[in-house]
Amino acid sequence: MKRLSAIIVFICFLVTSACSLHAQGVVNWKNVRVLVYTKNGKGYVHDNIPSAVSCIQKLGQQHGFKVDTSRDASVMTENNLKQYSLLIFPSTNNDVFDTDEQRLAFRRYIEAGGGFVGLHSVTGTERNWKWFKMMMGGTFSWHAKFQKFKEQVITSSHPSMRGLPKVWEKEDECYFAKELYPGPRVLMAHNITSLNLTDTAQKNLVDKNAGGYADLYPSVWYYDFDGGHTWCTVLGHDKKDYSDPVYVKHIFQGIEYVAGQVKSRDFSKAYADSRDTPVRF
Incomplete structure (x- = not known):
């Protein structure tokens, strides 16, 4: 009997642990303030950024959270960032900070328990900064031509996947990454077998950039990294995505998930004294 009771307790522990792994924190939206940061470095700048900003502002109005926007790197100071529950980088690309002091302020914000949401080309951001690439789980390598293909939900139990199609067919760019780092937890993946690969050059590039992945390649993930909480979708x-109800639901639930994880920003826990201080795992 004692053995049976012990087994029941153990099973309950496993179930509770599994549920808590993806637990969505309760969000008091009136206490949430986000910074939508849109600065891009030299190179390609996406025309979807104004649409993304407008979309997030509308979400703020609908749900009662405050939205600040800026493309000025001078906002990246520790004193300024501490007011934000999370930072949102919509389709940022290349170097988005002007100085290493700004990079350090951003890093210390994450170390203090801050939140980060990255959209679309965010993996192409700060390609020469190792810490940022570690936070992202890698850096942009290549994408296939814009086309219709399928996305596959991998972790349907995660709150940010709630109500999304298990198989989501949409037009987009199939992004790949390099310099991969372990840690991110995959929520959704490109089904690369659904790409139109009749073009031999495209097929060869997909095969090259997919690396060891066969049919599915990560496209959405979350990562509790270096004290902070991140959620990213490529x-x-x-720009029409930002008025599409399914995609808007997708990014809102990512924002909601991160906002629910960020309880406070405690800068006494931030330890970096330079942008390249070794990470304390």
Whole structure:
């Protein structure tokens, strides 16, 4: 009897642990303030950024959270960032900070327990900064031509996947990454077998960039990294996405998930004294 009771307790522990793994924190939206940061470095700048900003502002109005926007890197100071529950980088690309002091302020914000949401080309951001690439789980390598293909939900139990199609067919760019780092937890993946690969050059590039992945390649993930909480999607190339109810639901639930994880920002826990201080795992 004692053995049976012990087994029941153990099973309950496993169930509770599994449920808590993806637990959505309760969000008091009136206490949430986000910064939508839109600065891009030299190179390609997505025309979807104004649409993304407008979309997030509308979400703020609908749900009662405050939205600040800026493309000025001078906002990246520790004193300024501490007011934000999370930072949102919509389709940022290349170097988005002007100085290493700004990079350090951003890093210390994450170390203090801050939140980060990245959209679409965010993996192409700060390609020469190792810490940022570690936070992202890698850096942009290549994407296939814009086309219709399928996305596959991998972790349907995660709150940010709630109500989304298990198989989501949409037009977008199939993004790939390099310099991969372990840690991110995959929520959704490109079904690369659904790409139109009749073009031999495209097929060869997909095979090259997919690396060891066969049919599915990560496209949406979350990561509790270096004290902070991140959620990223590489979907959202088309500016029309930001008025599509399914995609808007997708990014809102990512914002909601991160906002629910960020309880406070405690800068006494931030330890970096330079942008390249070794990470304390």
